[in-house]
Amino acid sequence: MWRPDRQSKQTLYEQIADHLEQRISYGEFPPGSLLPSERKLAEQFGVNRSTIIMAFGELRAMGIIESRSGSGTRVSRTKWGATPKHTPNWNRYVEGGSFLPNLPFMRKIREALNQQPSLIDFASGELSADLAPIEEITALMNGHQYTSYLGYDHPQGYVPLRQALVPYLSKYRSIETGESSILITSGSQQSLYLITQCLLSPGDAVAIEDPSYCYSLPMFQSAGLRLFRLPVDRCGVNPEEIRLLHKKHRIKMVFLNPNFQNPTGTVTSAERRKQLLDVASELGLPIVEDDPFSLTAYNGEAPLPLKAADVNGSVLHIGSFSKIAASGLRVGWMVAPHAIVERLADARQQMDFGLSVIPQQVAAQFLKSPQFEPHLNRLRMQLIFKRDLLIEALQKELGDLVLYTVPEGGLHLWCKLVPDVPEAKLLDEAIRNGVVFVPGSVYGSDAGYVRFTFARAKADEIRRGIAGFAKALRGLM
CATH class of the missing domain: 3.90.1150.10 (Aspartate Aminotransferase, domain 1)
Known part of the structure; x- marks a missing residue:
């Protein structure tokens, strides 16, 4: 966050005036937009309010801003001279678009x-x-010769990482799968985004837990989905509620976080897990299982995911390194039928041509290293x-x-x-x-x-x- 340099020969108010002028010229404050109050800017820049008043006076003298009693200080609509210059109304663009801002x-x-x-x-x-395993990852990076090829990677993700995830998922999550059924993502949130954008349509009804991390993600509303609640009690969600929602609203997908649920910390009971899979199979209803916390089980006995008992292929399983290693690696994965993986990989490739290969290489090395379990x-x-x-x-x-x-x-x-x-x-x-x-x-x-x-x-x-x-x-x- 910018603050004026108290060691500079330029006065504080001149530095602030220059800084605000630059932000206005970059379009951060469009013509006619309201500037933050003198008091708020004083707190933000760590100066007295009188310093902000002097900076505003400097900008006002140049015709860049104008103040009116009772309505605050605004950027002048003719800020660069007497002749009006038409700048795009960026506020209108900010308020538009289909992707909603954070809550x-x-x-x-x-x-x-x-x-x-x-x-x-x-x-x-x-x-x-x-x-975070900073020392372990640093040692791996120093001792490993990374590929010299830095072009676009495989659409589904770095092949050695997907290969390393196969035994990892088998050993730690009791999920038997192959590398062709794994999609590498930049974390759980991208997995959820791809699912909501590619497998669902505006107006579709989905069920999510209540309370649920999903409520904090505007991407569900941005996708035009109708959200219906599944109350979480000490045993997780009640599978009968899913059946009722399906009958009443024709829900098309269920989003669950059955192990150490965010935010409640609840672990879905074994009986409810079986019932969930039975209901999903009976209704032909996909379950999206977000499973980022299981390996943090304090007793070392991680509860099994729904996917481990999924014999009918009803569950899309999402995992991530963010909660067990380092969120900055931005490495997650999804286990799904190959047709789904291909569809989402194609969509992700249209977005960014694939993930950076270097974090994927680091993750693959760490998974296979003797340092992972310690x-x-x-x-x-x-x-x-x-x-x-x-x-x-x-x-x-x-x-x-x-x-x-x-x-x-x-x-x-x-x-x-x-x-x-x-x-x-x-x-x-x-x-x-x-x-x-x-x-x-x-x-x-x-x-x-x-x-x-x-x-x-x-x-x-x-x-x-x-x-x-x-x-x-x-x-x-």
Whole structure:
């Protein structure tokens, strides 16, 4: 994030005026658009409000901006002189298009983290640097001779990675498949995007869990899909609800996260799993199984995926390295019938001509290396440690004001707040107290829930972060 250089010979207000002029000239603030308030810019740039007033005065004198009492400061429609210059109305383009922006809460969280890097982060669903296998991957990269060919790769993904995934899926997930039935993607989210864009049509009805990570993804609405809820209880979703939704709305697909579900941490029971597969087979209904957290099982016994018991080919199985190794590798995969893999590979090739081959090579080497299993063991131990720190801090700071079920895997703790406080105000107050989390409504739940991700914050930040959250909550009670 840009800030003026206090060591520069140029004054602070001149630097800010130049910076704003450049952003206006690049079209970030189109003619007639409203600029942020003086107070907000002062906070963003770390200066006094008087400095912003002087910068605005400089721009106003040049005819670049104009201020009116009661209506704020706007970019001049004739900013480069007396003769009007017609610039595209970028705001109209931003508001158009079929792909929807992120939810307001998610944009606020992202903006807060960008502007205040010191915030304790209970929102980002990824591993912290100390949990990622950085040393192991660095050693592999230093000791491995990577291919000199850097052209477009196979449409389904790097062949040696798909070959390495075959024994990996067999050993760790009890999924028997071949490399031709595997599609490499840039993570679970691209897999979901390809499915919603290529296998479904606008107006199609689909069933998703409630609460569900899918609610936080505008891609479902962007695809024009009709979403119907499957309530998640302590045993997962009720398969009979799927049958009812199919009868009433003719749902075409079901999206599930049966192992350490995001955000609740629930593991679907064995009885429900069998019933889910029976219902899918009876109705000819595909199940999309997102399975990113299974190998984080704290006892080392990862629950099997639905795909492991899928004898009728009803399940599209999605996996990823993001939650067990490094989100920055951007390597995920999908196990599906070959016809589906070919269809999605063709669509993905139209989007980007394929993924970068180097991260795929790194992932293939790491999967086959003797360091992979020790990394998983260390990851589980560290996740347990952080989970317990979080629970201990919640008990100390909030006691009976927060209810939760202790997860046995995954990265998240799903909490019900006893006091009834407005979500938006709670998030704002938490940010003021140095911590950020995800409100429950992001996942489609009723008000009064929050998700804390304990994998992203450093261990020595967790107690302090919960203390900040508790201060924000008590301040609103």
